[in-house]
Amino acid sequence: MENQNGNSKLKAIIAILAILLVGSLIYIFKLTSDAKTLETVVSTTKSEKDDVMKDLEELKATYDAAIAENTSMSDELIAERDKVTKLMAELKTAKGDAASLRKYKDQYKQMEQKMRNLMQEVEVLKKENQTLTTNLDSTKVVLEDSKKYNQVLVGQNEELAKTVEKGSKLSVTNLKTAAYKQRSSGKQIETDKASRTDLLQISFTIAENAIAKSGDKVYYVQVIDAKNNVLGDKATISFGETSLTYSFTTTVKYENKTVNVKEQLPGKDFAKGTYFVNVFDKGELVSKSSFTLK
Structure with missing residues (x-):
């Protein structure tokens, strides 16, 4: 149990x-x-x-x-x-x-x-900027082309102005000098003798130029004798930094047609030897010649 x-x-x-x-x-x-x-x-x-x-x-x-x-x-x-x-x-x-x-x-x-x-x-x-950049580049190219074209035009205009200025200058040709003896009757007889010389006759021609400016033109004539003396007025004038002593001036009424200029320079006691004649348009020499008195 x-x-x-x-x-x-x-x-x-x-x-x-x-x-x-x-x-x-x-x-x-x-x-x-x-x-x-x-x-x-x-x-x-x-x-x-x-x-x-x-x-x-x-x-x-x-x-x-x-x-x-x-x-x-x-x-x-x-x-x-x-x-x-x-x-x-x-x-x-x-x-x-x-x-x-x-x-x-x-x-x-x-x-x-x-x-x-x-x-x-x-x-x-970005797309708008790209488009703007493209447009700006195109505009820049156009402006550059225009600038170059304008520079060409300016250059051409300058050349044309120079050509016109050059072409508008009057041409002085046929510079001649003759010595004369003055008779009491007034008759002048050409001579090449220094002792017989009473005056020098200087002549030159201004050629026809259709684009030249018409009006009165003043030329300065310088005659230097064999002793390097300036004959005549012996007046001096300045053109900028350049001064010129001249024998006489002649004023010509120019109307774009050919003009024949004739001036006389009286004197006495002309020296023998070679003489030099220069014609100036303001301070620029436009013609020169020489002659000899015996």
Whole structure:
């Protein structure tokens, strides 16, 4: 009887221990399962956080590239990039729970859409700038061509002006000088003897010129004897830095037709030797000749 009671108690203890063992195993299994689930959640959360951070880094890189192009939207692009940079800094210190990640994901999506809109504006602006640059280049080419053409015209006009100026100058030709003896009767007899000479007759021709300016023309005639003396008036006049001592002047009424000019220079005691005759239009020598008295 006592043995039966002892066996019953033993069986009861074994049953209790078995139940406790099964309970412990179930509890341990649950703890292990919860730990794996938590590890999976933590791992997934960390991966999602890294993905959001990567997306934000790419967004920032896009803004950096756009800002480097130095468009007129640079200030707005910089402001949006700074917002991305600030969000990245907040994400680094965030707890990483699901609710927090959802908030950062939503902010990223908003920023990404803003970036897309800005990039579209940038592209439009770049195309407009490219078109403007092309137009400016075309305008520059046209202006350069016009400038070159104007320079050619200016050069041609200057050459034409020089040609006209040169062509409008009167040509003095056939400069001749003859010596004469003056008789009491007034008759003049040509001579080549210095001792018989009473006057010199100087003549020249002003050629016809249709483009020359008509009107009175003053010529300065200079006669230099064999002793290098200027005969006649011996008057001096200045033309700029040049001075001229002349024998006499002659004024010619010029009307674009050929004009023959003849003037006389009286004197006495003419020296033997070679004489030089020069005709000046203001300070410019326009004709010269020489003759000899014996």
